Amino acid sequence: MAATFDVVILSADRQLYSGQSISVVAPGISGSFGVLRGHVPMVTALQTGELVITDEDENIKRFAISGGFIEITAEKTLVLADSAELAENIDIERARRAHERALERLNTGEHEINIERARLSMLRALNRMKIVEKNM
Numbered sequence: 001m002a003a004t005f006d007v008v009i010l011s012a013d014r015q016l017y018s019g020q021s022i023s024v025v026a027p028g029i030s031g032s033f034g035v036l037r038g039h040v041p042m043v044t045a046l047q048t049g050e051l052v053i054t055d056e057d058e059n060i061k062r063f064a065i066s067g068g069f070i071e072i073t074a075e076k077t078l079v080l081a082d083s084a085e086l087a088e089n090i091d092i093e094r095a096r097r098a099h100e101r102a103l104e105r106l107n108t109g110e111h112e113i114n115i116e117r118a119r120l121s122m123l124r125a126l127n128r129m130k131i132v133e134k135n136m
Contacts (some may be wrong), residue, residue: 003037003055006076009063011084012112014061026070035070035077043071045060048123050131051079062087062135064128079122083124087135090128099125 003021025033027049051063068081102122106115
Protein backbone atom coordinates (compact mmCIF):
# COMPACT_ATOMS: atom_id res chain seq x y z
CA MET A 1 0.00 0.00 0.00
CA ALA A 2 1.25 3.47 -0.92
CA ALA A 3 2.20 5.98 1.77
CA THR A 4 -0.66 8.31 2.69
CA PHE A 5 -1.02 11.76 4.21
CA ASP A 6 -3.89 13.94 5.46
CA VAL A 7 -5.64 16.20 2.96
CA VAL A 8 -8.26 18.82 3.81
CA ILE A 9 -10.12 21.00 1.30
CA LEU A 10 -11.95 24.04 2.62
CA SER A 11 -13.98 26.61 0.72
CA ALA A 12 -15.35 29.83 2.16
CA ASP A 13 -18.50 28.14 3.45
CA ARG A 14 -17.65 24.49 4.15
CA GLN A 15 -15.25 21.59 4.34
CA LEU A 16 -15.39 19.61 1.10
CA TYR A 17 -12.92 16.84 1.86
CA SER A 18 -10.92 15.42 4.72
CA GLY A 19 -9.11 12.13 4.56
CA GLN A 20 -6.02 10.09 3.93
CA SER A 21 -4.71 10.39 0.39
CA ILE A 22 -1.97 8.95 -1.77
CA SER A 23 -1.57 12.02 -3.98
CA VAL A 24 -2.87 15.47 -4.83
CA VAL A 25 -2.51 17.26 -8.17
CA ALA A 26 -3.24 20.98 -7.93
CA PRO A 27 -3.47 23.88 -10.43
CA GLY A 28 -0.73 26.19 -9.18
CA ILE A 29 -0.36 29.68 -10.61
CA SER A 30 2.84 28.56 -12.37
CA GLY A 31 1.33 25.28 -13.57
CA SER A 32 -0.01 22.05 -12.14
CA PHE A 33 2.04 20.17 -9.58
CA GLY A 34 1.77 16.95 -7.62
CA VAL A 35 2.04 16.25 -3.92
CA LEU A 36 3.04 12.94 -2.36
CA ARG A 37 3.83 12.05 1.24
CA GLY A 38 7.09 13.72 2.26
CA HIS A 39 6.71 16.67 -0.14
CA VAL A 40 8.80 19.69 0.76
CA PRO A 41 6.78 22.17 2.88
CA MET A 42 5.42 25.08 0.87
CA VAL A 43 2.58 27.54 0.41
CA THR A 44 1.51 28.68 -3.03
CA ALA A 45 -1.43 30.29 -4.79
CA LEU A 46 -3.84 28.27 -6.89
CA GLN A 47 -5.63 29.25 -10.08
CA THR A 48 -8.92 28.11 -11.57
CA GLY A 49 -8.54 24.47 -12.56
CA GLU A 50 -8.89 20.87 -11.55
CA LEU A 51 -7.74 19.54 -8.19
CA VAL A 52 -7.37 15.75 -8.20
CA ILE A 53 -7.06 13.60 -5.09
CA THR A 54 -6.26 9.90 -5.10
CA ASP A 55 -7.55 8.63 -1.78
CA GLU A 56 -6.13 5.79 0.31
CA ASP A 57 -8.34 3.26 -1.55
CA GLU A 58 -7.01 4.59 -4.90
CA ASN A 59 -10.34 6.27 -5.74
CA ILE A 60 -9.95 9.47 -7.74
CA LYS A 61 -11.85 12.56 -6.61
CA ARG A 62 -11.99 15.57 -8.94
CA PHE A 63 -12.77 19.09 -7.77
CA ALA A 64 -13.36 22.25 -9.78
CA ILE A 65 -11.63 25.04 -7.89
CA SER A 66 -11.44 28.76 -8.51
CA GLY A 67 -8.30 30.11 -6.94
CA GLY A 68 -7.09 30.00 -3.39
CA PHE A 69 -4.01 28.66 -1.65
CA ILE A 70 -2.45 25.34 -0.78
CA GLU A 71 -0.28 24.72 2.28
CA ILE A 72 1.85 21.60 2.36
CA THR A 73 3.45 20.51 5.64
CA ALA A 74 4.97 17.28 6.89
CA GLU A 75 1.64 16.36 8.50
CA LYS A 76 -0.94 17.36 5.91
CA THR A 77 -1.94 19.27 2.81
CA LEU A 78 -4.50 22.02 3.30
CA VAL A 79 -6.34 23.57 0.35
CA LEU A 80 -8.08 26.88 0.99
CA ALA A 81 -10.14 27.35 -2.17
CA ASP A 82 -11.99 30.53 -3.12
CA SER A 83 -14.66 28.14 -4.39
CA ALA A 84 -14.66 24.40 -4.95
CA GLU A 85 -17.07 21.72 -6.12
CA LEU A 86 -16.75 17.96 -6.25
CA ALA A 87 -17.21 16.84 -9.87
CA GLU A 88 -20.24 14.72 -9.11
CA ASN A 89 -22.00 17.72 -7.53
CA ILE A 90 -21.55 20.07 -10.48
CA ASP A 91 -24.74 21.05 -12.28
CA ILE A 92 -23.60 20.83 -15.91
CA GLU A 93 -26.60 22.77 -17.25
CA ARG A 94 -25.91 25.62 -14.82
CA ALA A 95 -22.26 25.65 -15.95
CA ARG A 96 -23.35 25.78 -19.60
CA ARG A 97 -25.70 28.69 -18.91
CA ALA A 98 -22.93 30.55 -17.05
CA HIS A 99 -20.60 29.99 -20.01
CA GLU A 100 -23.21 31.32 -22.45
CA ARG A 101 -23.86 34.41 -20.30
CA ALA A 102 -20.13 35.16 -20.09
CA LEU A 103 -19.74 34.79 -23.87
CA GLU A 104 -22.68 37.11 -24.46
CA ARG A 105 -21.16 39.74 -22.16
CA LEU A 106 -17.80 39.46 -23.91
CA ASN A 107 -19.36 39.71 -27.36
CA THR A 108 -21.57 42.76 -26.69
CA GLY A 109 -18.74 45.24 -27.16
CA GLU A 110 -20.24 47.46 -24.49
CA HIS A 111 -17.78 49.56 -22.54
CA GLU A 112 -19.70 49.24 -19.27
CA ILE A 113 -19.00 45.54 -18.84
CA ASN A 114 -16.05 44.35 -16.86
CA ILE A 115 -14.22 42.29 -19.49
CA GLU A 116 -11.85 40.64 -16.99
CA ARG A 117 -14.75 39.59 -14.76
CA ALA A 118 -16.61 38.12 -17.75
CA ARG A 119 -13.46 36.32 -18.92
CA LEU A 120 -12.89 34.79 -15.48
CA SER A 121 -16.54 33.74 -15.29
CA MET A 122 -16.18 32.02 -18.66
CA LEU A 123 -13.01 30.22 -17.51
CA ARG A 124 -14.72 28.96 -14.33
CA ALA A 125 -17.68 27.65 -16.33
CA LEU A 126 -15.41 25.92 -18.86
CA ASN A 127 -13.42 24.37 -16.02
CA ARG A 128 -16.57 22.99 -14.40
CA MET A 129 -17.80 21.51 -17.70
CA LYS A 130 -14.40 19.93 -18.42
CA ILE A 131 -14.25 18.30 -14.99
CA VAL A 132 -17.75 16.85 -15.29
CA GLU A 133 -16.79 15.39 -18.68
CA LYS A 134 -13.64 13.79 -17.23
CA ASN A 135 -15.64 12.32 -14.35
CA MET A 136 -18.11 10.50 -16.63
